[in-house]
Amino acid sequence: xxxxxxxxxxxxxxxxxxxxxxxxxxxxxxxxxxxxxxxxxxxxxxxxxxxxxxxxxxxxxxxxxxxxxxxxxxxxxxxxxxxxxxxxxxxxxxxxxxxxxxxxxxxxxxxxxxxxxxxxxxxxxxxxxxxxxxxxxxxxxxxxxxxxxxxxxxxxxxxxxxxxxxxxxxxxxxxxxxxxxxxxxxxxxxxxxxxxxxxxxxxxxxxxxxxxxxxxxxxxxxxxxxxxxxxxxxxxxxxxxxxxxxxxxxxxxxxxxxxxxxxxxxxxxxxxxxxxxxxxxxxxxxxxxxxxxxxxxxxxxxxxxxxxxxxxxxxxxxxxxxxxxxxxxxxxxxxxxxxxxxxxxxxxxxxxxxxxxxxxxxxxxxxxxxxxxxxxxxxxxxxxxxxxxxxxx
Numbered sequence: 484x485x486x487x488x489x490x491x492x493x494x495x496x497x498x499x500x501x502x503x504x505x506x507x508x509x510x511x512x513x514x515x516x517x518x519x520x521x522x523x524x525x526x527x528x529x530x531x532x533x534x535x536x537x538x539x540x541x542x543x544x545x546x547x548x549x550x551x552x553x554x555x556x557x558x559x560x561x562x563x564x565x566x567x568x569x570x571x572x573x574x575x576x577x578x579x580x581x582x583x584x585x586x587x588x589x590x591x592x593x594x595x596x597x598x599x600x601x602x603x604x605x606x607x608x609x610x611x612x613x614x615x616x617x618x619x620x621x622x623x624x625x626x627x628x629x630x631x632x633x634x635x636x637x638x639x640x641x642x643x644x645x646x647x648x649x650x651x652x653x654x655x656x657x658x659x660x661x662x663x664x665x666x667x668x669x670x671x672x673x674x675x676x677x678x679x680x681x682x683x684x685x686x687x688x689x690x691x692x693x694x695x696x697x698x699x700x701x702x703x704x705x706x707x708x709x710x711x712x713x714x715x716x717x718x719x720x721x722x723x724x725x726x727x728x729x730x731x732x733x734x735x736x737x738x739x740x741x742x743x744x745x746x747x748x749x750x751x752x753x754x755x756x757x758x759x760x761x762x763x764x765x766x767x768x769x770x771x772x773x774x775x776x777x778x779x780x781x782x783x784x785x786x787x788x789x790x791x792x793x794x795x796x797x798x799x800x801x802x803x804x805x806x807x808x809x810x811x812x813x814x815x816x817x818x819x820x821x822x823x824x825x826x827x828x829x830x831x832x833x834x835x836x837x838x839x840x841x842x843x844x845x846x847x848x849x850x851x852x853x854x855x856x857x858x859x860x861x862x863x864x865x866x867x868x869x870x871x872x873x874x875x876x
Contacts, residue, residue, distance in 0.1 A: 496738055496739040496781070497739045497771060497774055497775040497779070497781070497782070498775060499738070499739075500736075500737050500738060500739045500740070500771055501768070501771050501772060501775060503736065504736055504737065504767070504768060504771065505768060507736055507764075508546050508550075508764075509729060509732055509733075509760060509764075511725060511728075511729050511760055512725055513542075513543075513712065513713065513714075513715065513725075513760075514543055514546065514547060514550070514760070517536070517538075517547050517710065517712045518547060518550050518551055518554065520710050521534070521536060521547065521551055521686070521710060522551060522554055522555075524708050524710060525551075525555075525648055525649045525684055525686065526648075528684050528708060529706075530682035530683065530684065531675075531678045531679040531680075531681070531682055531683065531684070531706070532678065532684050532685075532706050532707065532708065533671075533674065533675060533678060533684075533685050533686075533687065533706055533707040533708070534649075534684060534685070534686045534687070534707070534708045534710065535655075535687050535689075535693055535696065535697065535707060535708070535709050535710065536686060536687070536688040536689075536710045536712055537689065537690070537691060537693045537694065537709065537710070537711055537712065537807070537811065538690070538691075538711065538712030538713060538714075539690065539691065539713075539714055539757070539759060539800065539803070539804040539807065540690050540759075540762075540800065541756070541757075541759040541761040541762035541765070541800075542712055542713070542714050542759045542760070542761055542762075543712070543759070543760050543761040544653070544688050544689075544712060544761075545653060545761075546761065547688070547712060548574065548651055548653055548688055551572075551651070552571075552572055552574055552651070555571040555572050555648050555649070556571050556572075558571075558648075559571045559648060568644065568645065569645060569646050569647075570598070570645045570646075570647050571647060571648055572647045572648055572649050572650070572651055573594060573597060573598065573642075573647050573649075573650045573651065574597075574650075574651040574653070575590075575593055575594055575597060575650075575651070575652055575653070576652070576653045576654050577590065577652050577653070577654050577655050577656075577657040577658055578590070578593070578654075578657065579654070579657045579660070580657070580660050583660055584660055584661065585657060585658055585659075585660040585661065585670065587635075587673065588634060591634035591635060591637075591638055592634065594638055594650075595634065595637060595638060595641070598638075598641050598645060635673075635677060638677065638681070639677060639680045639681045642677075642681035642682075642683045643681050643682065646683075647683060648684070649683070649684045649685070649686050650678075650683055650684070650685045650686065651686045651688065652674075652685065652686065652687050652688065653688045653689075654688070654689060655687035655688055655689040655693060656689035656690050656692035656693050657689075658670050658671070658674070658687070658696075659692060659693075659695055659696070667695060667696070667699065668699040670696075671696050671699060674687070675706065679706075690803075690807075691803060691804070691806070691807030691810075694807060694810050694811070697709065709811070711808075711811050713808065714757055714758040714759045714804060715753075715758035715759075715760075716758055717753070717758070722758065726749065726753060726758055726760075727746060727749050729760055729763070730745050730746055730749045730752055730763070731745075731746050733745060733763070733764070733767060734746060737767070737771070737782065739771075739774075739781045739782060740781060740782045741781070742781050742783070743781070743782055743783055743784060743787070748784070748787075751787075751788075751791075752766075754797065755791040755792050755797055756792075757797060757800055757801055757804060762792070766790060766791060766792070769790045770782055770786050770787050770789075770790040773786050773789065773790055774786050
């Protein structure tokens, strides 16, 4: 920490905790499971497939990406040494646009810069007004950079030659920023086309906003894999135990936090982190810095409450998380509906063709009559017969 030397001497323990706690990451079960699932999906998916890693904000998706990158480097070390032109992965963040519309050209430029593409200055061009001075003192205009389509072709060629295991795009929900009147499927079609033509797996990592990209078309559904990186939930007793263990692990990392037992206040920590380890880690990090700045001898409950997210913020985040979890859940109703559409037997073994949905009785429409016109009915013909009279012949 650059300004740690300006802290009071009494905060030496806090400063040491800050320096050691900042790079610390915990291999909790959800993170380990998500890492293994993502590595298996990258290895087992067909070239050109899309993998969507979806989870709430603060659950640890960026940590997951870094761990997957380290695993890919270790796994492909021998191949990279044999072929120095190959790279294990391409990792980039989809930058949020300043005008509300995702900028593909800027996205392509960032990818080419990370690949260290040859002659990248020629492909990107220079800002207007810059160039080279000629012998007569005038500026010769610099060649214009490639168009977005040409940059996309350059990326496809680079991917085919560098052969990365995957292209990782963090904060991929920003790809959904589109202009008015444009279809969301068009955005994902660009990624799908690049992945298909370069035979490279693309991994989109983002929040539950990525759910809008799911099942946009039958082709996209066939070529995509969904991975849910979920938070720990109190509805599950095992999740509660794992979260408490995570709090205890953080407690052991903080030597200046001996007077404050974090395990005893685990429910408050869960309340303001929603069961997301990433939020909890950032919260404790901020609390340590505030305690050091205020010359506190150690981290205390007052500073912990002061640096916590507000109840309204947590409520909004919880609402979005629950909606995303509900949309990702594959329950029995969805399965039964699919089997009915396929005319397969239901869970009881009876063919779904014999199972009919109850139909509400239809009501006859009540038409409007013209005034003076009777309702249609059968009128009686002839006079009623008296007793003993013969029938009319």
